[in-house]
Amino acid sequence: MTPRISKKHQTNVAFQGEPGAYSEAAAYLHFGHDITTLPCETFDQVFYSVTEEEASQGVIPIENSLAGSIHRNYDLMQRYDLMITGEYYLRVNHCLLALPGVQLKEIQRVHSHPQALAQCEANITKLGLSPIAERDTAGSARWVKDNEDRHAAALASRHAASVYNLQVLRENMEDNPANFTRFLALSKDTQSVEFNDEEDFKTSIVFSLPNKPGSLYKALSVFALRDIDLTKIESRPIAGKPWEYLFYIDFAGHIGTDVCSRAINHLNETAPFLEILGSYKRHKNNNEIVLE
Amino acid sequence: MTPRISKKHQTNVAFQGEPGAYSEAAAYLHFGHDITTLPCETFDQVFYSVTEEEASQGVIPIENSLAGSIHRNYDLMQRYDLMITGEYYLRVNHCLLALPGVQLKEIQRVHSHPQALAQCEANITKLGLSPIAERDTAGSARWVKDNEDRHAAALASRHAASVYNLQVLRENMEDNPANFTRFLALSKDTQSVEFNDEEDFKTSIVFSLPNKPGSLYKALSVFALRDIDLTKIESRPIAGKPWEYLFYIDFAGHIGTDVCSRAINHLNETAPFLEILGSYKRHKNNNEIVLE
Numbered sequence: 344m345t346p347r348i349s350k351k352h353q354t355n356v357a358f359q360g361e362p363g364a365y366s367e368a369a370a371y372l373h374f375g376h377d378i379t380t381l382p383c384e385t386f387d388q389v390f391y392s393v394t395e396e397e398a399s400q401g402v403i404p405i406e407n408s409l410a411g412s413i414h415r416n417y418d419l420m421q422r423y424d425l426m427i428t429g430e431y432y433l434r435v436n437h438c439l440l441a442l443p444g445v446q447l448k449e450i451q452r453v454h455s456h457p458q459a460l461a462q463c464e465a466n467i468t469k470l471g472l473s474p475i476a477e478r479d480t481a482g483s484a485r486w487v488k489d490n491e492d493r494h495a496a497a498l499a500s501r502h503a504a505s506v507y508n509l510q511v512l513r514e515n516m517e518d519n520p521a522n523f524t525r526f527l528a529l530s531k532d533t534q535s536v537e538f539n540d541e542e543d544f545k546t547s548i549v550f551s552l553p554n555k556p557g558s559l560y561k562a563l564s565v566f567a568l569r570d571i572d573l574t575k576i577e578s579r580p581i582a583g584k585p586w587e588y589l590f591y592i593d594f595a596g597h598i599g600t601d602v603c604s605r606a607i608n609h610l611n612e613t614a615p616f617l618e619i620l621g622s623y624k625r626h627k628n629n630n631e632i633v634l635e
Numbered sequence: 636m637t638p639r640i641s642k643k644h645q646t647n648v649a650f651q652g653e654p655g656a657y658s659e660a661a662a663y664l665h666f667g668h669d670i671t672t673l674p675c676e677t678f679d680q681v682f683y684s685v686t687e688e689e690a691s692q693g694v695i696p697i698e699n700s701l702a703g704s705i706h707r708n709y710d711l712m713q714r715y716d717l718m719i720t721g722e723y724y725l726r727v728n729h730c731l732l733a734l735p736g737v738q739l740k741e742i743q744r745v746h747s748h749p750q751a752l753a754q755c756e757a758n759i760t761k762l763g764l765s766p767i768a769e770r771d772t773a774g775s776a777r778w779v780k781d782n783e784d785r786h787a788a789a790l791a792s793r794h795a796a797s798v799y800n801l802q803v804l805r806e807n808m809e810d811n812p813a814n815f816t817r818f819l820a821l822s823k824d825t826q827s828v829e830f831n832d833e834e835d836f837k838t839s840i841v842f843s844l845p846n847k848p849g850s851l852y853k854a855l856s857v858f859a860l861r862d863i864d865l866t867k868i869e870s871r872p873i874a875g876k877p878w879e880y881l882f883y884i885d886f887a888g889h890i891g892t893d894v895c896s897r898a899i900n901h902l903n904e905t906a907p908f909l910e911i912l913g914s915y916k917r918h919k920n921n922n923e924i925v926l927e
Contacts, residue, residue: 409707410707411703411704415702457748460770476770478749537760557862560855560859565847568848575870576870577868577870
């Protein structure tokens with residue numbers, strides 16, 4: 344895999360979770376294998392590490408095709424002064440991981456995060472396994488390794504198997520294959536995503552609107568009148584401000600182009616609050632199920 | 636609490652989770668305490684029970700102010716032929732529950748769903764407790780009860796305390812108080828939400844649009860031109876159909892009124908797919924932090 348950004352020295356990428364987490368897998372797939380990674384306990388710590396330059400980039404999940412957007416990470420994007428420098432769509436493939444040499448018929452229990460257990464419910468039932476909740480998927484892989492338990496398996500990424508030296512007994516344990524997570528790369532340095540003519544870009548913004556009927560319609564006119572395509576729109580009520588909303592919009596194009604910067608200036612005329620979260624290369628997803 | 640719908644016989648309400656779950660608490664708050672409840676293992680089973688008339692109503696979470704929309708439940712709404720008959724905004728108040736007579740200083744471990752543990756991280760750390768993952772919040776309360784463990788507490792609803800006869804050692808354990816979950820009531824019978832002039836209604840719809848720049852803008856014009864206020868908008872890519880999106884929209888008004896039915900007919904002229912999920916009374920949230 345070719346690294347997606349040019350690097351003068353080795354990139355250190357912060358992610359939330361234990362080694363072997365899906366976020367770490369996304370970091371390697373997005374930046375290439377020539378990186379170091381920095382596991383963080385919380386999302387907040389991912390933002391903090393990049394801000395304090397302990398890591399040059401952070402990778403966070405922002406939306407999942409089954410579970411929706413992770414609003415918490417949009418909040419953190421507003422609190423910290425980081426920019427989006429890239430996106431990556433990861434197909435969530437829950438694998439059944441066990442100690443090397445163990446056979447499927449020996450397995451009695453399966454450890455994982457409750458959401459992963461729920462997403463694999465039909466296959467867990469079919470195999471007659473008892474589900475055991477853990478704090479995260481990678482942690483459940485570590486548990487199987489540390490406890491040397493031949494009757495336990497973990498549901499986690501293929502990446503976790505290589506981190507903890509476990510074998511993959513089954514792939515695609517999830518009941519619904521349309522299970523994707525979109526990750527964002529965050530950085531203080533946005534040089535890597537300067538505009539060029541040869542690539543497709545996307546821009547993410549967040550803004551609020553006055554509480555008047557039709558205000559969203561008028562806001563969208565700044566894009567429609569310039570033939571700018573929207574790739575995401577989401578409203579979210581603002582806590583403590585009844586009837587006021589935040590809108591998250593992604594649109595096609597780079598903020599460095601005239602047409603996009605004019606649209607943003609136009610939107611600024613009516614939006615009480617507007618923040619550009621970043622312009623970055625669109626991830627072209629070559630999976631069978633394409634999200635966008 | 637006055638029941639929100641008129642009932643000829645006792646209402647039986649299906650919900651996902653164990654007795655004491657937040658969904659069960661929402662069912663009692665929405666329908667009143669004169670109901671029976673039916674715990675279901677999965678969301679799918681909630682929809683199935685109502686469809687098969689084992690329960691007359693179902694209650695499902697649809698969005699959380701921190702975690703976002705639960706797309707899975709939108710999918711199930713399209714698969715089953717049920718209508719939304721009501722909504723309820725529940726303030727998520729994670730309580731620290733222990734056996735009666737136990738003092739806070741005796742507690743060493745706290746059991747709960749990883750999401751609840753994460754939402755209470757600062758307070759758990761402050762109290763010096765070790766977090767233990769469980770499959771759900773109510774199940775962790777049952778665990779403390781069944782194991783008669785004086786050194787363990789659960790993070791769960793106040794409702795779970797009464798179900799499992801536990802005491803509430805601490806309230807509001809969550810770090811962010813702007814933590815609300817919106818629940819929807821679902822039924823085959825929509826008589827209870829016929830239009831009347833005295834109440835505020837909301838309508839939820841889901842539709843797709845042709846992949847042309849400006850198609851969302853044109854779609855929203857059917858509401859803007861009629862001064863119909865939107866209360867939610869969310870786009871979601873359609874799995875397997877690149878560049879096509881589903882849109883979830885909630886708007887103010889009842890589908891039985893001329894203005895709303897004309898807007899829907901107008902939208903039908905361009906939307907390849909459109910489904911009305913239901914018209915229902917708007918929940919007026921009297922909490923300090925108002926979501927909408």
